[in-house]
Amino acid sequence: MNKKLIILGSGGYGRTVYDIAEQLGYSITVLDDADEEHPLASFAQYLEDATEFISAFGNNAFRLQWMEKIEEAGGKLATLIHPTAYVSPKAQVSTGSVILPGAIVNTGSRVGRGCIINLGATVDHDVIIEDGVHLCVRCIVKGENRISCCEKIEAGEIVERATRV
Known part of the structure; x- marks a missing residue:
């Protein structure tokens, strides 16, 4: 069965x-308001069991x-690794x-919904x-940390181990 992915944006x-999804073997459609023929609002016409979405x-x-x-419309979200x-x-x-x-998500860590773990980013053990969240290129989150909802950790930044955990 052909895996279908609708990319919003x-x-x-x-x-x-798109590049990653293509490597994973998805058949891809892109929706964006810059494309009059495939605006974001048209996503509902792609709702079906064999189709996943990524925002x-x-x-x-x-x-x-x-x-x-x-999800409110009944669509299924993809997770791409x-x-x-x-x-x-x-x-x-x-x-x-x-x-x-090249990203690493180590043992005991939990990555929430809709996160970007970018090129070469490292999430050490037991991180939430x-x-x-967006972890930018080659940032490092040391063990036992918590990164708050919608936070952005910049490229190359090192988040030291928290003493509060």
């Missing part, structure tokens, strides 16, 4: 998601809003999240990443 993150907007809150719209990423079998990655090439 054609900007930089949308193109990144591919760089704006964290907007990404989560579209995830809610999709690039083949070169490492996700521990003892970690959890929630729906709507994308784990990009709340919904809508």
